[in-house]
Amino acid sequence: MLEHSRDSELDGETMPKLLTSLSIMALLAMGSALSAQEATQPAPAPETAAETEPTPAPEADAAQAESDSSGVGLDTGRPVQEDPAYIKATHDDWQLKCFRTGAEGQEDLCQMYQLLKESGGNPVAEFSIYKLPEGAPVVAGATIAAPLGTLLTEEIKLSVDGGNAKSYAYSFCTMAGCFARIGLTQEDINAMKRGVKVTIEIVPAQAPDQKVRIEASLKGFTAAFDEASVLQN
Secondary structure, eight states: OHHHHHHHHHHHHHHHHHHHHHHHHHHHHHHHHHHHHHHHSOOOOOOOTTTSOOOOOHHHHHHHHHHHHTTTTOOOOOOOOOOSEEEEEEETTEEEEEEOOOOTTOOOEEEEEEEEEOTTSOEEEEEEEEEOOTTSSSSEEEEEEEOTTBOGGGOEEEEETTOOOEEEOOOEEETTEEEEEEEEOHHHHHHHHHOSEEEEEEOBTTOTTOOEEEEEEOTTHHHHHHHOOBOOO
8 A cells, every 4th residue: 555655646746747758759759750751752843934923023022111111010019007006105014005096086095904924934824904984883894815725614713912812704715815804893903903913823724633823913003004995895
């Protein structure tokens, strides 16, 4: 069984290389066959004077050159679309990430944003927060992007400064990661304004018995929240 397992791993590693080699060999073989076919075919008979195309007159060459110089068929280019997202301001560990609306007289929409990194400095998650209109069940919305390979059934958990954690369900996954769209109450926002850090806990699908904790700094949270836009959820 052990030897069979090793062979399976070897096949999984070498299979792409093997397919590539076979493809190249097939192309080479096809090229050799075509060359051999061409060698066995008799040479075409020389064209007669009647079959030979007439040589274009000098006037035709001049007309073609004039057509080329007029710019017909040349690519004149297109305006490059500007990236709609930009960083408007930075408040300590939070950025104010805005999106151009493109509408005259309408303010750009901005949300709080923090790129979360692990101890080695590699990005692992994203945390965005925006305000909601007055009268909504919650005062703010947030989107947390977790890495692919997260165990979705365990949900994502948030706690402020080691306090009681809250669990939130994942909404959807894309090629970029898995996303949780959560609602924050006034109590949650007040705790973050007073706090030092938010701890985000996720569970890897390949190691369901382990927990991965990612920290988001709350330094600059209040200033960034005050400038965040009110968005329709």
